[in-house]
Amino acid sequence: xxxxxxxxxxxxxKSLSDESQRLDKLRRKVSSDxxxxxxxxxxxxxxxxxxxxxxxYSGIEKILKNLLQELDGSIPSSHDWxxxxxxxxxSIGPHGRPAILDKAFAKTLHDxxxxxxxxxxxYVANLDPLIVLEKAEIATKAVKSFGDCIAQQCSSxxxxxxxxxxxxx
Numbered sequence: 362x363x364x365x366x367x368x369x370x371x372x373x374x375k376s377l378s379d380e381s382q383r384l385d386k387l388r389r390k391v392s393s394d395x396x397x398x399x400x401x402x403x404x405x406x407x408x409x410x411x412x413x414x415x416x417x418y419s420g421i422e423k424i425l426k427n428l429l430q431e432l433d434g435s436i437p438s439s440h441d442w443x444x445x446x447x448x449x450x451x452s453i454g455p456h457g458r459p460a461i462l463d464k465a466f467a468k469t470l471h472d473x474x475x476x477x478x479x480x481x482x483x484y485v486a487n488l489d490p491l492i493v494l495e496k497a498e499i500a501t502k503a504v505k506s507f508g509d510c511i512a513q514q515c516s517s518x519x520x521x522x523x524x525x526x527x528x529x530x
Contacts, residue, residue, distance in 0.1 A: 365431070366427075366428050366431035366432055367428070367511055369427065369431070370424045370427065370428055370511045371511050371512065373420075373423065373424050373427065374420075374424060374507075374508050374511055376420070377417065377420035377421065377424070377504055377507075377508075378504065378508060380413055380416050380417055380420065380504075381417050381500070381501045381504035381505070382501075383413060384410065384413040384414060384417060384497055384500065384501055385497075385501040387406070387409060387410055387413070387497075388410065388494060388497040388498055388501065391406060391410070391494060392494065396490055403490075404485060404486075407485055407488060407490055407493060408485045410493050410494070410497050411480045411485065411488055411493045411496075412480065413497070413500075414473070414476060414477075414480065414493065414496050414497045414500045415476070415477045415480045415481065417473075417500040417501065417503070417504050418470070418473040418474060418476070418477045418500060418503075419477060420504070421470065421473075421503065421504065421507050422443065422446065422447075422470075422474070424507070424511070425446055425447070425450050425461070426446060428450075428461065429446065429449055429450060429454075429461075432454060432458050433449070433454045433455055433456065433458060434455075434456075436449075437449060443474055444471065444474070447462070447467050447470045447471060447474065448467065450462045450467070451463065451464055451466070451467035461510065462510075466503070466506065469499060469503055470503065472496075472499065473496065473499060473500055473503060476492075476496045
């Protein structure tokens with residue numbers, strides 16, 4: 362594996378991490394204080410949380426896309442390339458590259474990918490606040506786990522630890 366690919370990923374990860382930290386702060390506030398009572402404030406909060414959750418998934422996907430392009434020389438290009446990208450990252454690459462993600466983490470990303478689709482195609486009024494809160498927590502944990510993997514790859518020439526595990530509570 363090239364350390365350069367993971368070094369570049371660590372640079373991209375900075376913005377993703379900032380987004381995730383803001384999302385987690387909002388999620389914690391809603392978890393402790395409840396949703397705002399004012400309809401407009403609740404709508405703004407739900408919109409921000411759903412959008413930021415989507416951005417966290419999309420940021421991971423962008424980094425995976427860049428990594429696989431660099432490491433494998435190509436990325437999936439079919440109509441379901443988003444799904445295939447995750448599957449490729451959780452598999453041995455065409456040139457023997459070890460899996461970047463484990464299968465359980467890939468499943469977590471598929472769940473967030475489905476949420477992203479829902480968030481992008483729905484009006485906020487059609488989103489369930491409890492599901493948005495749940496997906497926000499999953500997204501922030503996924504970003505942290507993904508960042509740990511990138512950091513580990515930047516600090517070693519060869520993989521010495523297993524791929525990303527499913528985020529734990």
